[in-house]
Amino acid sequence: MSGGIVALLDDVAALAKLAAASVDDVGAAAGRASAKAAGVVVDDTAVTPRYVQGLRPERELSIIRRIATGSLRNKILVILPAALLLSQFAEWALTPILMLGGTYLAFEGAEKIWEKIAGHHGPDEPSSSTGEVDEKQVVSGAVRTDFILSAEIMVIALNEVSHEPFVTRALILLVVAVAITALVYGVVAIIVKMDDIGLALAERDGAFVQTVGRGLVKAMPKLLAGLATVGIAAMLWVGGHILLVGVHDLGWDTVYDAVHHLEERVHDAVSTGGAVLAWCVNTAASALIGLVVGAIVVAVMHVVPRRKAAH
Numbered sequence: 001m002s003g004g005i006v007a008l009l010d011d012v013a014a015l016a017k018l019a020a021a022s023v024d025d026v027g028a029a030a031g032r033a034s035a036k037a038a039g040v041v042v043d044d045t046a047v048t049p050r051y052v053q054g055l056r057p058e059r060e061l062s063i064i065r066r067i068a069t070g071s072l073r074n075k076i077l078v079i080l081p082a083a084l085l086l087s088q089f090a091e092w093a094l095t096p097i098l099m100l101g102g103t104y105l106a107f108e109g110a111e112k113i114w115e116k117i118a119g120h121h122g123p124d125e126p127s128s129s130t131g132e133v134d135e136k137q138v139v140s141g142a143v144r145t146d147f148i149l150s151a152e153i154m155v156i157a158l159n160e161v162s163h164e165p166f167v168t169r170a171l172i173l174l175v176v177a178v179a180i181t182a183l184v185y186g187v188v189a190i191i192v193k194m195d196d197i198g199l200a201l202a203e204r205d206g207a208f209v210q211t212v213g214r215g216l217v218k219a220m221p222k223l224l225a226g227l228a229t230v231g232i233a234a235m236l237w238v239g240g241h242i243l244l245v246g247v248h249d250l251g252w253d254t255v256y257d258a259v260h261h262l263e264e265r266v267h268d269a270v271s272t273g274g275a276v277l278a279w280c281v282n283t284a285a286s287a288l289i290g291l292v293v294g295a296i297v298v299a300v301m302h303v304v305p306r307r308k309a310a311h
Contacts, residue, residue, distance in 0.1 A: 110294025240290025
């Protein structure tokens with residue numbers, strides 16, 4: 001019995017040494033993996049503030065904390081184990097799953113554009129009531145939406161580190177889960193309390209401080225509208241890029257090669273800033289692909305059924 005415990009402690013010590021020795025590599029890999037998921041992070045940050053609109057100001061941070069806790073629970077207890085098992089036993093499925101997620105992102109972005117053009121609004125609006133039951137509904141709805149985005153973030157991150165050993169992969173995904181959740185909901189907390197900060201500054205002494213406060217209050221609607229626009233662009237860009245790379249990984253190179261050759265031509269044609277312009281070309285092409293694919297899904301999900309119902 002004692003021998004088994006000693007052996008177990010040895011294994012734990014070895015694992016701790018491995019984690020300590022690899023902490024720099026894990027941090028760097030987690031940073032790279034998180035960067036690849038940046039577009040989804042922007043979308044997550046843009047979507048979440050709407051869930052606290054209409055609630056009492058003193059309840060906003062509490063709601064965000066509960067949503068963040070649910071998001072972290074989803075990532076660590078559900079998505080991370082599933083992603084690790086997938087990468088260990090069915091790595092071939094990563095690309096198709098990523099492409100499904102990319103299609104979903106493209107659909108979300110195109111659907112929001114369609115709603116603006118057609119004058120429709122999403123069916124699920126957050127509650128404006130302040131009761132505890134409604135707060136639970138708000139948190140539940142936000143966590144469900146976050147689950148999809150969190151899954152996409154974790155799978156994107158996993159795809160970037162799928163070549164790493166199992167333990168390193170687990171540590172990297174754990175770092176990504178915690179860091180992304182802290183980043184997203186930290187920024188969201190600042191955004192939703194910005195108007196309160198502005199009001200507090202506007203009531204203080206000093207013309208400059210009051211001007212800054214009033215400016216923050218006035219800027220909030222524009223900031224939220226800008227975040228929504230950035231979120232739409234990010235969904236189309238990230239979704240399209242995932243699809244572009246995915247078809248290349250599956251062996252269908254026509255579209256990928258066309259975009260790559262266009263990038264090279266722009267890079268070679270411009271002596272200063274060619275790399276930036278080439279990246280812009282890739283980004284624009286990815287967003288266009290996302291828009292086309294998303295529009296097709298929107299047509300299948302919304303436009304065609306409505307026309308059939310009209311007849």
